[in-house]
Amino acid sequence: MPLDSTQQNKRDFKVVGTRPLRPDGIDKVTGRAKFGADATAPGMLVGRILRSPHAHARIKKIDTSKAEKLAGVKAVVTRADFPDKTDGDAALYDVLYNIMARDKALYEGHAVAAVAAVDARTARDALKLIKIDYEVLPHVTDVDAAMKPGAPVLHNTIFTDGVEPKPKKPSNIVRRYEFGHGDVEAGFKKADIIVERTFKTEATHQGYIEPHACLANVGPDGQGELWVCTQGHFMVRDTCARLLGMDISKLRVTASEIGGGFGGKTTVFIEPVALALSRKANRPVKVVMSRDEVFKASGPTASTSIDVKIGVTKAGRITAADATLRYQGGAFAGSPVEFGAMSTFACYDLENVRAIGYDVVTNRPKQAAYRAPGAPMAAFAVESVIEELAHKVGMTGIDFRIKNAAREGTKSSYGPTYGPIGLLPTLERAKQHPHFQAPLGPNQGRGMACGFWFNFGGQTCVSLNVNIDGTVALSVGTPDIGGSRASMCLMAAEELGIPYDKVRAIVADTSSLGYNDVTDGSRTTFATGMATILAARDAIKKLTARAAQIWGIEPDAVTWEKGYAKPAGANAGNFPPLSIAEIAAQAGATGGPIAGHHEYSADGAGVSFATHICDAEVDPETGATKIVRYTVLQDAGKAVHPSYVEGQFQGGAVQGIGWALNEEYIYGKDGRLQNAGFLDYRIPVCSDLPMIDTVILEIPNPGHPYGVRGVGETSIVPPLATIANAVSAAAGVRLTSLPMSPPKILAALDRKAAAE
Amino acid sequence: MSNIHVRTKINGDVVEYVCEADETLLDVLRNRLGLTGAKEGCGTGDCGACSVTIDGRLTCSCLVLGAEADGSEIGTIEGMANGEQLHPLQRKFLEHAALQCGICTPGILVAAKALLEHNPKPTETEVRFGLAGNLCRCTGYDKIVRAVMDAAQEMRRA
Amino acid sequence: MVKVVVWGSLKPHTGGKAELEIEAGNVRELLNRLGEAYPGLKPQLARGVSVAIDGVIFRDGWHEPLRKDSEVFLLPRMVGG
Numbered sequence: 001m002p003l004d005s006t007q008q009n010k011r012d013f014k015v016v017g018t019r020p021l022r023p024d025g026i027d028k029v030t031g032r033a034k035f036g037a038d039a040t041a042p043g044m045l046v047g048r049i050l051r052s053p054h055a056h057a058r059i060k061k062i063d064t065s066k067a068e069k070l071a072g073v074k075a076v077v078t079r080a081d082f083p084d085k086t087d088g089d090a091a092l093y094d095v096l097y098n099i100m101a102r103d104k105a106l107y108e109g110h111a112v113a114a115v116a117a118v119d120a121r122t123a124r125d126a127l128k129l130i131k132i133d134y135e136v137l138p139h140v141t142d143v144d145a146a147m148k149p150g151a152p153v154l155h156n157t158i159f160t161d162g163v164e165p166k167p168k169k170p171s172n173i174v175r176r177y178e179f180g181h182g183d184v185e186a187g188f189k190k191a192d193i194i195v196e197r198t199f200k201t202e203a204t205h206q207g208y209i210e211p212h213a214c215l216a217n218v219g220p221d222g223q224g225e226l227w228v229c230t231q232g233h234f235m236v237r238d239t240c241a242r243l244l245g246m247d248i249s250k251l252r253v254t255a256s257e258i259g260g261g262f263g264g265k266t267t268v269f270i271e272p273v274a275l276a277l278s279r280k281a282n283r284p285v286k287v288v289m290s291r292d293e294v295f296k297a298s299g300p301t302a303s304t305s306i307d308v309k310i311g312v313t314k315a316g317r318i319t320a321a322d323a324t325l326r327y328q329g330g331a332f333a334g335s336p337v338e339f340g341a342m343s344t345f346a347c348y349d350l351e352n353v354r355a356i357g358y359d360v361v362t363n364r365p366k367q368a369a370y371r372a373p374g375a376p377m378a379a380f381a382v383e384s385v386i387e388e389l390a391h392k393v394g395m396t397g398i399d400f401r402i403k404n405a406a407r408e409g410t411k412s413s414y415g416p417t418y419g420p421i422g423l424l425p426t427l428e429r430a431k432q433h434p435h436f437q438a439p440l441g442p443n444q445g446r447g448m449a450c451g452f453w454f455n456f457g458g459q460t461c462v463s464l465n466v467n468i469d470g471t472v473a474l475s476v477g478t479p480d481i482g483g484s485r486a487s488m489c490l491m492a493a494e495e496l497g498i499p500y501d502k503v504r505a506i507v508a509d510t511s512s513l514g515y516n517d518v519t520d521g522s523r524t525t526f527a528t529g530m531a532t533i534l535a536a537r538d539a540i541k542k543l544t545a546r547a548a549q550i551w552g553i554e555p556d557a558v559t560w561e562k563g564y565a566k567p568a569g570a571n572a573g574n575f576p577p578l579s580i581a582e583i584a585a586q587a588g589a590t591g592g593p594i595a596g597h598h599e600y601s602a603d604g605a606g607v608s609f610a611t612h613i614c615d616a617e618v619d620p621e622t623g624a625t626k627i628v629r630y631t632v633l634q635d636a637g638k639a640v641h642p643s644y645v646e647g648q649f650q651g652g653a654v655q656g657i658g659w660a661l662n663e664e665y666i667y668g669k670d671g672r673l674q675n676a677g678f679l680d681y682r683i684p685v686c687s688d689l690p691m692i693d694t695v696i697l698e699i700p701n702p703g704h705p706y707g708v709r710g711v712g713e714t715s716i717v718p719p720l721a722t723i724a725n726a727v728s729a730a731a732g733v734r735l736t737s738l739p740m741s742p743p744k745i746l747a748a749l750d751r752k753a754a755a756e
Numbered sequence: 757m758s759n760i761h762v763r764t765k766i767n768g769d770v771v772e773y774v775c776e777a778d779e780t781l782l783d784v785l786r787n788r789l790g791l792t793g794a795k796e797g798c799g800t801g802d803c804g805a806c807s808v809t810i811d812g813r814l815t816c817s818c819l820v821l822g823a824e825a826d827g828s829e830i831g832t833i834e835g836m837a838n839g840e841q842l843h844p845l846q847r848k849f850l851e852h853a854a855l856q857c858g859i860c861t862p863g864i865l866v867a868a869k870a871l872l873e874h875n876p877k878p879t880e881t882e883v884r885f886g887l888a889g890n891l892c893r894c895t896g897y898d899k900i901v902r903a904v905m906d907a908a909q910e911m912r913r914a
Numbered sequence: 915m916v917k918v919v920v921w922g923s924l925k926p927h928t929g930g931k932a933e934l935e936i937e938a939g940n941v942r943e944l945l946n947r948l949g950e951a952y953p954g955l956k957p958q959l960a961r962g963v964s965v966a967i968d969g970v971i972f973r974d975g976w977h978e979p980l981r982k983d984s985e986v987f988l989l990p991r992m993v994g995g
Contacts, residue, residue, distance in 0.1 A: 029862075030834065031792070091961070208859075209795070209805055209859045259858070339993070481856070603974070643853035678891060687888040691898050
């Protein structure tokens with residue numbers, strides 16, 4: 001579909017699509033903004049958590065008596081303080097077990113006890129006085145090793161689901177998934193060339209600069225308040241209330257400004273513990289994770305092992321595609337392997353496709369979502385093989401992908417048929433982009449890859465109140481992780497026809513607004529945005545009704561235009577237009593406060609596609625890779641605030657660069673994390689990178705009034721393979737394991753030299 | 757552990773405090789003085805979110821003891837604006853959308869200001885190396901570098 | 915009758931069939947009747963599913979109507995980051 005031919009793109013947007021300053025900007029550049037660890041309360045105690053030094057151990061006995069007697073210690077909690085109130089909800093039980101170990105410690109860093117004391121030193125000393133009797137057990141941290149018969153078993157309640165016959169013995173394989181259609185065996189028979197490869201990726205962390213932090217305050221009447229940095233304060237409220245046996249209405253959670261999340265703050269880790277401590281001590285308790293704890297005890301993403309087999313004809317048409325994905329998600333079920341499997345071949349138009357996924361547990365921290373969970377690893381594997389195939393049939397990577405790309409009407413690899421999608425436009429635009437024509441220097445190579453993410457909607461609630469001066473107060477329930485408040489104000493201003501700076505958005509606390517799902521799935525601009533638009537339209541109905549009242553005419557004889565109520569036609573009456581301010585000023589006399597609401601479960605999110613291009617330079621002596629040039633082309637549906645859309649493209653691409661080149665969880669033989677700090681868990685720094693060029697395409701999503709598609713996650717999907725393809729072109733070696741750190745590249749170069 | 761009486765200047769104001777011998781300057785700023793602009797991202801001097809200047813020199817306040825600040829002049833993010841008037845760097849960060857979550861922003865602004873005070877006409881590479889001690893996970897640094905170069909140009913014209 | 919397709923690893927619970935015919939006017943009826951007809955699906959339904967109707971993925975839309983010519987897929991419940 002050509003880019004500019006649709007209804008939505010024809011709409012003449014007044015403010016949507018511009019780049020005004022964000023409403024929370026001044027606070028953020030002056031240090032005034034309050035993040036998770038910035039709150040204090042009178043009488044506040046410091047909470048600290050004791051964590052298992054063992055990767056796998058039975059906890060035979062916990063003795064907290066000495067710690068409780070230490071002067072200044074006001075509360076100590078252990079598993080005894082967390083009775084099981086999960087009522088058969090297996091996923092919630094896993095959360096309970098994760099936030100405080102029960103009969104076993106399942107990973108190094110697993111919480112085993114916690115104290116609240118008058119200051120940090122006393123809390124630290126108290127932890128040292130807690131005596132734990134561990135029976136150390138054999139551990140396993142590698143996904144393939146965990147699947148082998150004879151591997152140490154973490155849970156004797158796990159019997160692999162999705163296999164026939166059902167196993168009689170427990171194992172570490174939670175579930176088998178299978179997606180696809182057609183007949184891959186028949187498809188491979190039709191292929192002239194088949195490439196089959198195995199890939200491994202190591203676990204990475206979202207790497208948000210702000211550690212988890214919260215301030216809990218539970219009173220003697222059992223009513224609680226919680227200040228927390230989170231991607232979903234309603235989720236925190238409901239989860240903590242259920243775990244602690246509190247009525248949801250008794251817990252009020254306020255979302256602080258959040259210093260990064262990327263999916264890692266869509267669950268709870270320290271919050272139930274802080275609340276339990278506060279309830280026991282009857283005083284506010286602040287708990288802040290150290291960076292060491294963040295790496296060891298929050299939610300990194302899965303490490304994976306992936307087999308990919310793809311067959312093509314000599315003419316370059318894929319005849320069959322088959323993948324087996326093994327993902328470990330830490331000590332509890334729920335690695336994102338099903339999304340990996342579903343998204344593996346999503347970019348391609350395939351007659352015969354199959355993706356099998358295995359969810360595996362290991363003695364590592366329980367994984368949490370990380371930007372397009374499960375997809376980047378799968379794309380790394382597939383896009384590497386695609387590149388190899390393209391070269392084998394004598395086509396460029398981009399032409400091969402264009403030839404096999406999914407488009408509107410294609411049956412996706414995960415099942416449903418695609419509506420209008422933006423993959424081909426990104427590929428065709430990439431082909432014309434100057435980056436493709438730029439000359440390459442010595443030791444440099446160019447790579448490209450495609451990526452896909454689902455995006456989705458979720459429960460959303462927005463309240464829009466018109467103040468008596470005609471300005472607007474907008475309350476949303478999705479924490480602002482990327483500048484979304486600015487976009488919400490743009491959409492409200494667009495609908496109401498008033499200037500952007502007359503709208504002010506806040507993230508309301510859980511007692512002030514109905515339920516909102518977490519900020520994830522790239523859903524905020526889509527779902528909260530759509531709710532904002534509909535709440536504004538609801539407010540407009542009320543504003544026009546008030547104008548009708550003021551003029552003494554029927555409400556349907558009034559229209560709304562550019563911030564003014566106007567008679568609908570000459571027959572309605574010859575009244576001068578009433579501004580929003582004029583109507584609002586009379587609100588008290590015409591029926592009371594004027595507000596618009598929208599509460600719903602948003603659906604109809606549009607999938608989004610991206611193509612990335614990268615030039616990399618590999619130093620043959622050190623194996624170090626330098627990213628020389630990087631371009632992101634992605635379909636945003638409609639870019640409400642283009643600067644923040646570009647920011648998402650760039651941020652996701654750079655996380656992918658770190659994942660591809662340097663970042664990894666390194667475990668010792670003892671099952672302990674060796675690099676739990678930013679020195680040795682090396683994320684990209686400013687001097688590692690060039691400018692990240694961005695191209696925003698707009699293929700409108702029919703499910704949103706402005707055509708918005710989520711943008712936050714897709715940009716982390718292509719980089720791993722883009723860079724693998726660039727490194728392969730630059731150094732002449734193809735790496736099949738991530739990260740492609742210098743020692744690995746050197747080793748590959750040495751092997752290549754030895755073979756020659 | 758004995759307490760130490762410290763007398764220092766912070767953002768031009770004379771400040772006195774009492775702290776423990778092993779307390780970091782970062783802890784003092786945040787917990788005793790209420791200056792929460794500097795953030796603890798790692799506690800080991802690897803992320804730069806706690807950046808301050810001590811006698812004009814860019815420093816990680818998590819690696820300095822509160823007691824060591826005695827007799828020095830400390831510059832924090834809270835002192836960057838001049839009343840209502842934002843520093844050009846602060847303005848340019850907003851114009852260029854050089855922040856997303858904003859947690860690294862105070863540290864990066866302090867580092868950028870220190871950089872431009874030493875080198876008013878940096879190249880892009882010099883800006884990138886000047887900020888290499890400040891981790892940002894949201895932006896990919898692109899808009900940050902543009903904002904700093906733009907602010908440097910404006911400051912040179914003034 | 916609505917035709918619904920379940921993903922490959924659920925086939926052991928549906929007698930080996932990926933394509934099922936269920937009498938249902940909306941998503942809620944579909945999920946309830948799937949569980950009744952194929953009790954082996956109940957644990958997955960309890961864990962959570964999304965339903966794709968004519969290419970659009972719904973996570974919570976119990977009252978979404980289904981036409982007899984709708985293309986309906988059962989998918990694992992979507993989570994993002």
